[in-house]
Amino acid sequence: MSNDTITAKIFTYDNVPDVHKVTVEEATGTWCGWCPRGTVYMDSLSKVHPNTTVLIAVHGGSASEPMLLSDYASGMSSKIEGYPEVLVNRTYVNDPSSAFSLYNAHINDFGLADVGLAVNYNTSNRQAVTTATITSAVNIDGDYRLACVYTEDDVTGTGNGTNTITGDYDQVNYYSVAWNNANGYTPPGPLSGGGHDWAASANPVPATIMEYDFVARVIQGGFIGQTGSLPSSMTAAGVYTYSFPAYTLPANYDPEKMKAHILLIDATNGIIMNGNSMALITVGISDPASGKYSISLSPNPAVDQIYVNLNFKDRDNVKLVITDILGKVCYSNDMGTILSGEHRLPVDISKLSSGTYFMTLVGNNGTATSKFVK
Structure with missing residues (x-):
């Protein structure tokens, strides 16, 4: 039923939810x-x-x-x-x-x-x-x-590198150039993301490097x-x-x-x-960057300026983004390369209206998000 539409109810309304996900x-x-x-x-x-x-x-x-x-x-x-x-x-x-x-x-x-x-x-x-x-x-x-x-x-889990046994965590990968060439197939093209260059990877991708x-x-x-x-x-x-x-x-x-x-x-x-x-456990960050970054904000609530407290496990290229509860980007700052360790950065929020916002750190290792109120 690809691309089929499921029949929906029609509402007339004056109010809408604050957040739709x-x-x-x-x-x-x-x-x-x-x-x-x-x-x-x-x-x-x-x-x-x-x-x-x-x-x-x-x-x-x-x-x-x-x-x-x-x-x-x-x-x-x-x-x-x-x-x-x-x-x-x-x-x-x-x-x-x-x-x-x-x-x-x-x-x-x-x-x-x-x-x-x-x-x-x-x-x-x-x-x-x-x-x-x-x-x-x-x-x-x-x-x-x-x-x-x-x-x-x-x-994570275990596998024997073949994905032929029950409970095998090896990921079958038809994008593998090496596998396609070895079997006389035309590789489907590049695919990269989620932690892998799938075209350059094996088929299957071993469980040892899969998350x-x-x-x-x-x-x-x-x-x-x-x-x-x-x-x-x-x-x-x-x-x-x-x-x-x-x-x-x-x-x-x-x-x-x-x-x-x-x-x-x-x-x-x-x-x-x-x-x-x-x-389940709030640690001040949002996955999938768990363990790579930590982020906290102070003071919270804030008025004109908020401090972003960062801790990087590894060096990374990152940017800071503020979005409102509707997902609208209100602020974006490309921070370039940040070294590992702790950092404290002031952010001017004087032009933001009163409300709830999300401060998101976006990097090569994922994202980390913390909520604040102005």
Whole structure:
């Protein structure tokens, strides 16, 4: 059903949610030779639009897939035709190369309600409880539901270099020039991103150098959301909360690299109206740069000037970007090459209006984001 449109409801409204985020669900798998394309575009989205996307990689398509999440993959299979593909707000399905054009087409969609969330993670028993807060922009009647997805970044595993055994984390790679030449095929062309030059890499790419991001670990409430998580009638400016059951992280999951995502779903047509994300453990940065940068802001709230406190593990070329809650870029400063170590930089925010903003550090190693209020 590539490029097919799913029937949507029509709303007339005077108010809109403060924040609308585009949810991108990627159908992927280690067994899929074209799936590096999805890796590249998901990684690019995370760097270019870190504050206005909800990114989830759903591994499926094979019983031998090591990161298989069967119930989620089953829901995806009802929407997609093959691998890799992306679902954007579950309104359009297409090749990952269309991700940016689909983002641009949907970022201004009516989000129906603001989606907030709070994550309570207990380090002693490794249990996470996520509570969603929905603030409706309009009067709403219908079957709207919430789902909670936990994802993990920098996922690694073992493999024998062939991707022929169950649970093998080697990534099949049809972009490999060497493999194509050896088998008499014409290489499909260059592909670089997500930490790899795929054309210059082997097929498969050994598990020893693979890290997988946005990996869906569990979906609470099911593919179309939890029945009864929201009332059948909601009023404009009304606030509604729902807490999902405690989720116990398996021993091999790293809570510092995990996020919770809340999806607001119209159960009558399956469309994701809005969503939001939060790290299980807030360490002042946003993945995938975890461990590469740290960023904190002071004072916060600030008036005319805010100090950006940075710590670089490695030398990098970076820029600072300030965006508002709608994703509009309000400030951008190309900082050039920054050496490893600690840095403290003043930023003039006197021309910004009062409100909530995101300070994002963008570099070759990823992004790091911190929120502040003026």
